[in-house]
Amino acid sequence: MGVVLGTFSVHTKQVDYRRRDKIDDELEMTMVCHRPEGLEQLEAQTNFTKRELQILYRGFKNECPSGVVNEETFKHIYAQFFPHGDASTYAHYLFNAFDTTSNGSIKFEEFVMGLSTLLRGTLRDKLEWTFHLYDINNDGYINREEMTEIVRAIYDMMGKYTYPALKGDVPKQHVDAFFQKMDKNKNGVVTLEEFIVACQEDEMMMRSMQLFENVM
Amino acid sequence: MAAGVATWMPFARAAAVGWLPLAQQTMPKPPVDKTSRSDEILFVNVSGLRFQTWKNTLDRYPDTLLGSSEKEFFYNEETQEYFFDRDPEMFRHILNFFRTGKLHYPRHECIQAFEEELAFYGIIPEIIGDCCMEEYRDRKKENQERLAEDTEAENAGDAPLPPDATLRDKLWRAFENPHTSTMALVFYYVTGFFIAVSVIANVVETVPCRPLKGSIKDLPCGEKFSVAFSCLDTACVLIFSCEYLMRLYAAPSRCDFARSVMSVIDVVAILPFYIGLIMPENEEVSGAFVTLRVFRVFRIFKFSRHSQGLRILGCTLQACASELGFLLFSLTMAVIIFATVMFYAEKGTKGTTFSSIPASFWYTIVTMTTLGYGDMVPDSIAGKIFGSICSLSGVLVIALPVPVIVSNFARIYHQNQRADKMRAQQKVRQARIRMAKKGATNAFLQHKEDGGLQGGDSDSTAFCVKNRSAFEHQHHHLLQCLEKTTNHEFTDEVTYSEVCMMDSMGFRTSRSTSLSSQQGSTTTCCSRRAKRRAIRLANSTVSVSRGSVQELDTLHVTKTPVGTQYPQSRSSLNARTGDLKLNCTDYTAAIISIPTPPANSPDESLPNSPAIPGILRNSRSSIYNTQETVKISSL
Numbered sequence: 001m002g003v004v005l006g007t008f009s010v011h012t013k014q015v016d017y018r019r020r021d022k023i024d025d026e027l028e029m030t031m032v033c034h035r036p037e038g039l040e041q042l043e044a045q046t047n048f049t050k051r052e053l054q055i056l057y058r059g060f061k062n063e064c065p066s067g068v069v070n071e072e073t074f075k076h077i078y079a080q081f082f083p084h085g086d087a088s089t090y091a092h093y094l095f096n097a098f099d100t101t102s103n104g105s106i107k108f109e110e111f112v113m114g115l116s117t118l119l120r121g122t123l124r125d126k127l128e129w130t131f132h133l134y135d136i137n138n139d140g141y142i143n144r145e146e147m148t149e150i151v152r153a154i155y156d157m158m159g160k161y162t163y164p165a166l167k168g169d170v171p172k173q174h175v176d177a178f179f180q181k182m183d184k185n186k187n188g189v190v191t192l193e194e195f196i197v198a199c200q201e202d203e204m205m206m207r208s209m210q211l212f213e214n215v216m
Numbered sequence: 217m218a219a220g221v222a223t224w225m226p227f228a229r230a231a232a233v234g235w236l237p238l239a240q241q242t243m244p245k246p247p248v249d250k251t252s253r254s255d256e257i258l259f260v261n262v263s264g265l266r267f268q269t270w271k272n273t274l275d276r277y278p279d280t281l282l283g284s285s286e287k288e289f290f291y292n293e294e295t296q297e298y299f300f301d302r303d304p305e306m307f308r309h310i311l312n313f314f315r316t317g318k319l320h321y322p323r324h325e326c327i328q329a330f331e332e333e334l335a336f337y338g339i340i341p342e343i344i345g346d347c348c349m350e351e352y353r354d355r356k357k358e359n360q361e362r363l364a365e366d367t368e369a370e371n372a373g374d375a376p377l378p379p380d381a382t383l384r385d386k387l388w389r390a391f392e393n394p395h396t397s398t399m400a401l402v403f404y405y406v407t408g409f410f411i412a413v414s415v416i417a418n419v420v421e422t423v424p425c426r427p428l429k430g431s432i433k434d435l436p437c438g439e440k441f442s443v444a445f446s447c448l449d450t451a452c453v454l455i456f457s458c459e460y461l462m463r464l465y466a467a468p469s470r471c472d473f474a475r476s477v478m479s480v481i482d483v484v485a486i487l488p489f490y491i492g493l494i495m496p497e498n499e500e501v502s503g504a505f506v507t508l509r510v511f512r513v514f515r516i517f518k519f520s521r522h523s524q525g526l527r528i529l530g531c532t533l534q535a536c537a538s539e540l541g542f543l544l545f546s547l548t549m550a551v552i553i554f555a556t557v558m559f560y561a562e563k564g565t566k567g568t569t570f571s572s573i574p575a576s577f578w579y580t581i582v583t584m585t586t587l588g589y590g591d592m593v594p595d596s597i598a599g600k601i602f603g604s605i606c607s608l609s610g611v612l613v614i615a616l617p618v619p620v621i622v623s624n625f626a627r628i629y630h631q632n633q634r635a636d637k638m639r640a641q642q643k644v645r646q647a648r649i650r651m652a653k654k655g656a657t658n659a660f661l662q663h664k665e666d667g668g669l670q671g672g673d674s675d676s677t678a679f680c681v682k683n684r685s686a687f688e689h690q691h692h693h694l695l696q697c698l699e700k701t702t703n704h705e706f707t708d709e710v711t712y713s714e715v716c717m718m719d720s721m722g723f724r725t726s727r728s729t730s731l732s733s734q735q736g737s738t739t740t741c742c743s744r745r746a747k748r749r750a751i752r753l754a755n756s757t758v759s760v761s762r763g764s765v766q767e768l769d770t771l772h773v774t775k776t777p778v779g780t781q782y783p784q785s786r787s788s789l790n791a792r793t794g795d796l797k798l799n800c801t802d803y804t805a806a807i808i809s810i811p812t813p814p815a816n817s818p819d820e821s822l823p824n825s826p827a828i829p830g831i832l833r834n835s836r837s838s839i840y841n842t843q844e845t846v847k848i849s850s851l
Contacts, residue, residue, distance in 0.1 A: 170702075170704075
């Protein structure tokens with residue numbers, strides 16, 4: 001996927017009315033108007049049909065008329081789905097996972113590429129995407145701290161009022177269970193290959209993966 | 217669920233893939249999306265004006281008329297469009313709300329018509345964007361006040377009394393609305409006349425009349441014609457007392473009446489006379505007695521019952537008390553400063569009138585208000601210098617700002633009122649929006665209780681589950697996935713605090729935990745399609761039956777696809793799927809070793825006595841016509 005991203009070039013039309021100042025950053029965000037490349041190109045690069053891309057874009061453009069989503073908006077949107085708890089940490093990691101160019105904003109292409117991987121991609125693609133989500137610092141390994149962060153973020157989304165009540169260090173137990181399953185050579189980190197192999201052995205997960213096929 | 221987040225639903229669901237490696241249970245099946253995914257253009261005909269929009273646009277707000285299936289009621293088969301017999305001009309704004317997510321209030325429209333349209337389309341007015349909110353609020357307030365005035369005027373006096381009105385009611389009405397009957401009018405004018413007579417008598421009795429024969433000194437009329445005046449005074453007081461007593465008798469709420477301003481004025485007006493009667497005639501107290509006579513002047517305030525203008529003035533003064541207070545305070549500051557300065561400046565002068573600082577207050581005030589009586593004049597040079605500074609600053613401090621204050625006063629007064637209004641309404645507004653949001657939060661919990669957890673059994677699903685939009689289905693599925701990932705469930709605050717309390721009381725909840733976590737497979741995954749009731753077990757029966765209530769296992773209400781299995785074992789309670797109404801008797805039969813029929817009150821929470829042998833989940837929701845479930849944990 002990295003190759004795919006690397007090969008396509010984005011035609012952006014940036015309207016710069018102000019100089020790039022820290023203070024004006026926010027203003028700039030509203031001034032910048034990003035137009036995605038053509039429909040045909042996107043259709044070729046993703047696994048969506050034209051119609052689906054149209055629907056996706058119309059929704060995207062309506063919510064973000066400037067053509068990009070910044071992290072605040074992203075967090076706000078994601079938080080609407082999880083009103084019980086605090087979704088901001090997880091949304092942050094999710095944002096980073098979608099923002100493949102790491103420039104602090106998600107353009108429509110990145111958005112659609114991410115969705116395409118998650119919904120229409122091969123199993124290996126999905127697992128790779130998930131691995132990159134967990135690998136916060138992008139060093140190719142998932143260590144305990146990263147995993148704990150992710151798990152804590154997920155538990156934060158549950159909020160305070162759960163049944164049974166969250167007692168003790170539940171995230172830590174969860175992380176331990178995860179590492180037990182994934183870390184084959186017990187070296188404290190999980191590499192991509194270990195991850196993929198371990199996931200493919202997990203039947204329950206494979207079944208669950210199939211459930212998200214027809215989301216669009 | 218608010219706003220255009222419906223657009224982002226596919227994204228949120230896709231992102232749920234990230235939870236899968238962590239999940240320790242299988243994910244629930246996603247809801248089947250029966251509608252075709254492709255977007256289509258809908259035609260909406262509002263009184264002849266045809267609008268077209270994407271279906272997705274309308275689906276953004278599933279809790280409105282246009283976003284839900286309610287619009288199907290307006291679908292016209294022949295013309296293949298949705299027809300609404302409403303105002304097409306207003307509909308433009310409604311549709312813009314769907315398009316942009318912001319509701320604007322058109323300034324040229326009548327506020328009531330607008331609200332009616334909003335109510336019809338199922339949109340709460342609190343959603344109005346900030347740009348138009350203030351205008352909307354002002355117009356609404358205006359409108360309400362006008363309506364209130366109208367209704368008040370209607371109700372106020374002209375409506376005839378109900379035929380069974382008592383004498384009290386009639387009397388009270390006569391007092392409050394003199395123009396309703398002739399008698400009342402007569403009474404009104406008579407009292408007014410006597411108030412005037414009394415005030416004039418008070419004034420005249422101090423005027424010097426020609427002296428009596430044989431004496432040179434002028435006498436005040438009061439002493440010359442003392443008998444006449446005292447008769448007059450007595451008559452007036454008698455009339456006022458009668459009036460007050462009658463009002464007191466007629467008042468619907470005597471305490472409130474006694475506390476009201478007008479009654480206080482009445483009392484103060486007649487009290488001096490009675491005190492004078494009681495007090496003995498001796499020299500020492502006659503001074504005090506004379507002082508009391510001053511209070512007779514308060515009778516003039518009784519005119520405020522007769523004059524609307526006075527009442528308004530009183531209200532205005534009351535309302536701008538803070539501004540006046542500030543003016544007074546700043547004046548006092550200036551007075552104290554200058555008085556002190558003048559006193560010390562004039563201290564050296566012989567025979568000076570500035571004997572003390574309080575004595576200098578008089579000089580400062582007279583000078584600052586540019587009155588300049590001249591009874592106190594500084595002699596020393598320093599005193600004259602400071603005196604001139606004082607008078608100059610007086611001009612500035614008082615004369616100049618007074619018009620500014622007066623005009624500012626009007627502005628600040630209105631502004632403050634508006635700011636307070638806005639603040640108060642902002643809170644209310646936010647509270648309402650929060651409540652609507654909380655509705656969404658609770659919707660998931662309610663959905664669980666309704667038994668949305670079962671798999672795709674379409675018969676029973678169609679039967680019991682409320683009609684939910686596709687969006688809600690997806691959202692609930694998403695939340696279920698999160699629950700499965702973390703092995704914990706969402707609950708509400710009440711249940712959570714109860715569980716905490718029970719834990720602290722040492723009940724074993726581990727069993728229930730383990731049982732509830734065994735919801736892996738979808739069949740036993742309990743179809744909690746029922747409202748959970750709090751079952752209150754009477755303490756007495758509990759203590760009696762304690763021996764028999766040894767072990768209550770967790771009772772699950774699970775769904776059976778076919779047939780009716782009556783409870784055979786303690787550990788599982790199977791209920792009929794087709795049974796919508798559960799009567800108590802079923803339950804008593806089912807729940808073994810609870811001798812008493814459960815006392816049901818869905819809203820009562822569990823009494824916190826340790827004698828209760830089980831934890832029961834409270835239900836929060838409103839009345840559903842669904843089955844009941846009991847989840848009792850073991851001791």
